[in-house]
Amino acid sequence: MTIPDAGEPLLELRDVGKDYGSVIALDGISTTVRAGEVTCVLGDNGAGKSTLIKILSGVHRADRGRLLLDGRPADFGSPREALDAGIATVYQDLAMIPLMAIWRNFFLGAEPTRGWGPFRRFDAARAKDVTRRELSAMGIDIRDPDQPVGTLSGGERQSVAIARAVHFGARVLILDEPTSALGVKQAGVVLRYVAQARDRGVGVVLITHNPHHAYPVGDRFLVLNRGRSLGEFAKADVSRDELTRLMAGGAELDQLAHELERPST
Amino acid sequence: MAPVPAGAAGDPSTRRADERLSAVGPLRRLLVKPELGALVGAVAVFTFFAVQSEVFRSARGIANWLDPASTLGIMAVAVALLMIGGHFDLSAGVMTGTTALTVAIVAVEFEQNIWVAIGVSLVVALLLGFFNGWLVTRTGLPSFIITLGTFLMLQGLNLGLTKLLTGTVTATGLASVPGYASAEWVFASRMTILGAEVRVAVLWWVLFTAVASWVLLRTRFGNWVFATGGDEVAARNVGVPARRTAIALFMTTSTAAWFVGTTLAVRLTSVQANTGTGQELIYIVAAVIGGCLLTGGFGSAIGASLGALIFGMTQLGIPYLRWDADWFYFFLGAMLLLAVLANRLVRRYAEAARR
Numbered sequence A: 001m002t003i004p005d006a007g008e009p010l011l012e013l014r015d016v017g018k019d020y021g022s023v024i025a026l027d028g029i030s031t032t033v034r035a036g037e038v039t040c041v042l043g044d045n046g047a048g049k050s051t052l053i054k055i056l057s058g059v060h061r062a063d064r065g066r067l068l069l070d071g072r073p074a075d076f077g078s079p080r081e082a083l084d085a086g087i088a089t090v091y092q093d094l095a096m097i098p099l100m101a102i103w104r105n106f107f108l109g110a111e112p113t114r115g116w117g118p119f120r121r122f123d124a125a126r127a128k129d130v131t132r133r134e135l136s137a138m139g140i141d142i143r144d145p146d147q148p149v150g151t152l153s154g155g156e157r158q159s160v161a162i163a164r165a166v167h168f169g170a171r172v173l174i175l176d177e178p179t180s181a182l183g184v185k186q187a188g189v190v191l192r193y194v195a196q197a198r199d200r201g202v203g204v205v206l207i208t209h210n211p212h213h214a215y216p217v218g219d220r221f222l223v224l225n226r227g228r229s230l231g232e233f234a235k236a237d238v239s240r241d242e243l244t245r246l247m248a249g250g251a252e253l254d255q256l257a258h259e260l261e262r263p264s265t
Numbered sequence B: 001m002a003p004v005p006a007g008a009a010g011d012p013s014t015r016r017a018d019e020r021l022s023a024v025g026p027l028r029r030l031l032v033k034p035e036l037g038a039l040v041g042a043v044a045v046f047t048f049f050a051v052q053s054e055v056f057r058s059a060r061g062i063a064n065w066l067d068p069a070s071t072l073g074i075m076a077v078a079v080a081l082l083m084i085g086g087h088f089d090l091s092a093g094v095m096t097g098t099t100a101l102t103v104a105i106v107a108v109e110f111e112q113n114i115w116v117a118i119g120v121s122l123v124v125a126l127l128l129g130f131f132n133g134w135l136v137t138r139t140g141l142p143s144f145i146i147t148l149g150t151f152l153m154l155q156g157l158n159l160g161l162t163k164l165l166t167g168t169v170t171a172t173g174l175a176s177v178p179g180y181a182s183a184e185w186v187f188a189s190r191m192t193i194l195g196a197e198v199r200v201a202v203l204w205w206v207l208f209t210a211v212a213s214w215v216l217l218r219t220r221f222g223n224w225v226f227a228t229g230g231d232e233v234a235a236r237n238v239g240v241p242a243r244r245t246a247i248a249l250f251m252t253t254s255t256a257a258w259f260v261g262t263t264l265a266v267r268l269t270s271v272q273a274n275t276g277t278g279q280e281l282i283y284i285v286a287a288v289i290g291g292c293l294l295t296g297g298f299g300s301a302i303g304a305s306l307g308a309l310i311f312g313m314t315q316l317g318i319p320y321l322r323w324d325a326d327w328f329y330f331f332l333g334a335m336l337l338l339a340v341l342a343n344r345l346v347r348r349y350a351e352a353a354r355r
């Protein structure tokens, strides 16, 4: 299973591992994120997918292995450093502040300012304008950008987080189960966004449990199981059915299908 | 192929006015304004006393109750910012004593110009604030317990060092120190407005509230304060320097304590070693009456000032009505309970998550 060099490696992980206390959450993971490619990370609950992307986005430091940015060793001490390198992330828990207005959340940590010196201030008009524009481009009609995020529905909140990452993810866009709370229409929009970002030359890392979402848009598939890699597959080397079987743990799925069949009386 | 529906993305022609817009009417919007409760409370308290007492509503009376409200208000605003940022500072009260004592002792015992003493006091305050903030962010322990520790330590230091350096529990003699006249002009002068003598602290209070409110609502830092208090992990994950924000807030609180401490020292020209002890809870009460949530992430500077105003009006209104002063605390406690109940409703509304 050789993977063709489709583009520049933006981010590279080499033999990365991470422990939480005595729990080995990840071990020996290697993968690359290339410009204009979508890397899908697949695996069961607790497989270590979120841990992997948290290393890429600067939330956690890897305990073992190396992280390369543009071929040079990188060490993100904080999410800010990753963001400054053009890596934006939609976290599984969305990383939004429920009591804050939508537009404040949208630009949190990257607030546009105007004015000079001590009179430099948050450009609220621009922030509201951009927020409204980016969200309506996703097909989300927010009633009022001043609404606290906590009053949005789960899917609306997810859309705000995705719109934010797409807006700020200049080079790498990381999405941790971005479509889990979305309806068919919004999930489709998100996948289009992923494809658009890819076509703009952004490297995308997509985590999803849905092979129907992963397969059409993915270029390569990294399958994790209990913190270890089951392999990285190029699209040409794996079919959707094989992928589905891998994700669900292979033979276990056949067993399940068997169990769920109606007993023929 | 992927189940990508057609026409889902941003086609402006498909945008329509949201038919659910009426659900968020002006009333509900107003309800999530943190200072609304305090405003209603302040108007009610004012009306209550003003109707019954002529002195209370006279210009002189107003100047009288604005005075305790002003020094309390400066502290309450700083404490409110800190609470919005998700922290408490129990050492804030005793710190006004520490800074006042520093001014008096450096100026009198070490025979320095008062401005030098005030500068030394500011450095002490900034260091104390930094220490609180650094320890809280570094250990991740609740600020409640860390600042309880610094509170007790400072209380001991205030007494111990004052006794050691002055031989008594009072630092005196500030009036005859070089530079006192100019310091008095800045920190303790009075002006006549509408026939009533108003202390300059009232102006400082208004200015401080305005600046704090502007910073909170109109600057990047203000956005970070709300975010750090609302959800520190989420804030950090999107790139907010949450630790630095918290430390800056502790230093703001200690700077406010320095300002109030200096005002007290210059006004009274002598400072008791126990100055400020016990005030920290009053600051928190004022901030909570002003709409700050104890859990952080929500509140307002103007609200905290209104809370201080309610405090000042009640403190002087009760003697004006010739009631026993004991009723003051009953009154304040009732206001606090009302405010917390109101805040709870706000939070419920704002956080009504529908996952």
Ligand SMILES: Nc1ncnc2c1ncn2[C@@H]1O[C@H](COP(=O)(O)OP(=O)(O)OP(=O)(O)O)[C@@H](O)[C@H]1O
Pocket (backbone or CB within 6 Å): A020, A023, A025, A043, A044, A045, A046, A047, A048, A049, A050, A051, A052, A092
């Ligand atoms: N902060 C943490 N402290 C301790 N253990 C953790 C922490 N975060 C994750 N883990 C553990 O690490 C393992 C991997 O977790 P991770 O969140 O990466 O899984 P995941 O693949 O994203 O799962 P899911 O599909 O449910 O999102 C799990 O066993 C989890 O319990």
Ligand SMILES: [Mg+2]
Pocket (backbone or CB within 6 Å): A049, A050, A051, A092, A176
């Ligand atoms: Mg996960």
